[in-house]
Amino acid sequence: MHDTSTGERLMDVEPVSGSWESKLNGVASGSAVFQLGGTVDVVPYRALFNVSDWSRTIVTCWNGRPVADGVIKKTDWDMDTDQITVSYDSYRTMLSRRTTFGSDGYTGHQANNYFMFTDQSGRSLANNLVWVAQQGPRAGYDLRISYGTRSESGPFDRDYRDYNGVVVEEAMQELTDSEGGPDVELRPVLSGRDVLSWELRAGNPRLSHGRVDFHLGDQHALTGIKRSRDAGRLASQVYVLGPGQERKKLWAEASRSASMGLDVIESMTDQDRQKALQQRANSLLATYRTGVEQWSMSLIASASPGLSSVYLGTVLRVFFPSGRLVSGWREFRVIGMSGSVSTDSVALTVEVV
Numbered sequence: 001m002h003d004t005s006t007g008e009r010l011m012d013v014e015p016v017s018g019s020w021e022s023k024l025n026g027v028a029s030g031s032a033v034f035q036l037g038g039t040v041d042v043v044p045y046r047a048l049f050n051v052s053d054w055s056r057t058i059v060t061c062w063n064g065r066p067v068a069d070g071v072i073k074k075t076d077w078d079m080d081t082d083q084i085t086v087s088y089d090s091y092r093t094m095l096s097r098r099t100t101f102g103s104d105g106y107t108g109h110q111a112n113n114y115f116m117f118t119d120q121s122g123r124s125l126a127n128n129l130v131w132v133a134q135q136g137p138r139a140g141y142d143l144r145i146s147y148g149t150r151s152e153s154g155p156f157d158r159d160y161r162d163y164n165g166v167v168v169e170e171a172m173q174e175l176t177d178s179e180g181g182p183d184v185e186l187r188p189v190l191s192g193r194d195v196l197s198w199e200l201r202a203g204n205p206r207l208s209h210g211r212v213d214f215h216l217g218d219q220h221a222l223t224g225i226k227r228s229r230d231a232g233r234l235a236s237q238v239y240v241l242g243p244g245q246e247r248k249k250l251w252a253e254a255s256r257s258a259s260m261g262l263d264v265i266e267s268m269t270d271q272d273r274q275k276a277l278q279q280r281a282n283s284l285l286a287t288y289r290t291g292v293e294q295w296s297m298s299l300i301a302s303a304s305p306g307l308s309s310v311y312l313g314t315v316l317r318v319f320f321p322s323g324r325l326v327s328g329w330r331e332f333r334v335i336g337m338s339g340s341v342s343t344d345s346v347a348l349t350v351e352v353v
Helices: 042-049 091-097 122-132 168-177 274-287
Strands: 017-023 029-035 056-062 065-078 083-089 114-120 156-161 184-190 196-202 211-215 222-230 237-241 251-255 263-267 292-300 315-320 328-340 345-352
Touching: 017 065, 029 065, 042 065, 042 083, 056 083, 065 091, 065 184, 065 196, 091 168, 091 184, 114 122, 122 156, 122 168, 122 196, 156 168, 156 274, 168 274, 222 315, 237 274, 251 274, 263 274, 292 328
Parallel strands: 211 315, 237 263
Antiparallel strands: 017 029, 017 328, 029 083, 056 065, 065 083, 114 156, 184 196, 222 292, 237 251, 292 345, 315 328, 328 345
16 A cells, blocks of 8 residues: 555555456556454554545555556445445546646636647657646646656647646547557556556557467466457448537548448547547548457466566467367457456456457
């Protein structure tokens, strides 16, 4: 358990049950149940959990490596069982409560009411969004996040205008979902003195972290492998409608040849850059050009190779024996993982490479 503002380690805690999650490109969540009384000294636990703010962050570790984190937002105490349940969201949730207004606050009524970028890389733009998230009108806006360069050239233009009320997390999601948008991870890091901080890892555009091979014909650590194909959002024509009224509304489109015309329309009213609208249209068409193929699988954490070899961004190279619907080598990239404190199985969220 750590202090959210300072990163200081407060105490090691052992839940009786709970779940954890980590993922690229979004806010993860989890919960944990702690037993008070009995062999547990209730006094330090009371100091840890008897709070009603975001001052406590819980970190889940595997062999000393942080695999998930969460800012505690809710606690529920049951007097009959003398248990306390905490619910938390990963530190990235801080970005959902920060705007792009900057240190002068809201200036939508003035001419210089924007946070604007031209010809930036997606990685550089992600770093800039984390930077502006820490530029508040008063004290208390610092975040314990390290990040890279804010001036790398690339294909992205963005205008974040105060009168559009841009939230940093929403801007980060839009950037990630755009054509060529970067993967973004906030990775928890413990210093040698057990002080907690986070490293912003932004891809250009994809993040990677090594490769691990699994041969399903041998004894292996992957279980519960399933595949799903969903053509519900198949599209041959995509329209993205931007800001403006009636005939002055900005728009972009992307299309492909197909035997069946299927349209998708999306709004993006907070961006008045044509390039941004077109990148979004291209991204949607690329995503829905074919049916979405989703795979799920679980990893035995203590196996070899197991969780010690797998990170967000790791490519799993999996061999399927002949005689199955899928055979031969297939590659998957890990974009999320989740688990329980009471099991040795980690559910992996993957995408086909």
